[in-house]
Amino acid sequence: MSTHTEEDLRRDACRLVSAMRRSMRPGLRWYGVEDSIHGVPLLGLTDLDATQNEKPDASGLAGCLLHDVGTRLAHSARVARQVDRVRHLLDGRWKAVISDAAWLHDVGYSPRIACTGFHPLDGARWLRDRDWSDEICRLVAWHSAAGVEGALRGLDQELTVEFERPPEVATNALTWADLTSSPQGEPWSVGRRIDDILRRYPAESIEHRAIANAAPTLWHASRDIQSRLALETGVA
Numbered sequence: 001m002s003t004h005t006e007e008d009l010r011r012d013a014c015r016l017v018s019a020m021r022r023s024m025r026p027g028l029r030w031y032g033v034e035d036s037i038h039g040v041p042l043l044g045l046t047d048l049d050a051t052q053n054e055k056p057d058a059s060g061l062a063g064c065l066l067h068d069v070g071t072r073l074a075h076s077a078r079v080a081r082q083v084d085r086v087r088h089l090l091d092g093r094w095k096a097v098i099s100d101a102a103w104l105h106d107v108g109y110s111p112r113i114a115c116t117g118f119h120p121l122d123g124a125r126w127l128r129d130r131d132w133s134d135e136i137c138r139l140v141a142w143h144s145a146a147g148v149e150g151a152l153r154g155l156d157q158e159l160t161v162e163f164e165r166p167p168e169v170a171t172n173a174l175t176w177a178d179l180t181s182s183p184q185g186e187p188w189s190v191g192r193r194i195d196d197i198l199r200r201y202p203a204e205s206i207e208h209r210a211i212a213n214a215a216p217t218l219w220h221a222s223r224d225i226q227s228r229l230a231l232e233t234g235v236a
């Protein structure tokens, strides 16, 4: 009798599909292939790949991938607006990409991309395989204390090996923007956002446990950005 669980099979399939996608580079695309392995799409987004002559910008890509995923697109738009308030805190290389990362930080929730079920890793891998910049992929991979959830899912090694951590201030800026944006795209306080996630997910779920475990890190990131903003305005 096989000792493999569905989760094991899906994880193996994810590794295989990721390796296949990497082996396709550069330039090769398997348009029209709709097969999947244990529910993991071989390509994902074949229609977008096949119809886009030019690479879409970040907001356009978020629109394509998230318009039918609950309120994720409205949330991502708010995160991009929040990031605009703090991007000046970053140095040039990170300042230039963080708005795009904000638009794209949750694309891993798209069913056309979702592979492991761990959205930061799924999103970052998909973007990497389509030549989005290293900085954007790293921000997507590590936003909002993703390492904590990655450890609970047994995917922290993949995250660490595949994506270097961005500078702390850059991760903190995106995390603060994510935590001050409601699921529907309204500006929220950090406390309200964390409480909302804890309420929405059952106590035994990975999502609930991840946020509970990550709360100190999330608060640290948010306070770091808020104190940098306060220093600028002279408000202690």
Ligand SMILES: [Fe+2]
Residues within 6 Å of the ligand: 075, 079, 105, 106, 178
């Ligand atoms: Fe988010």
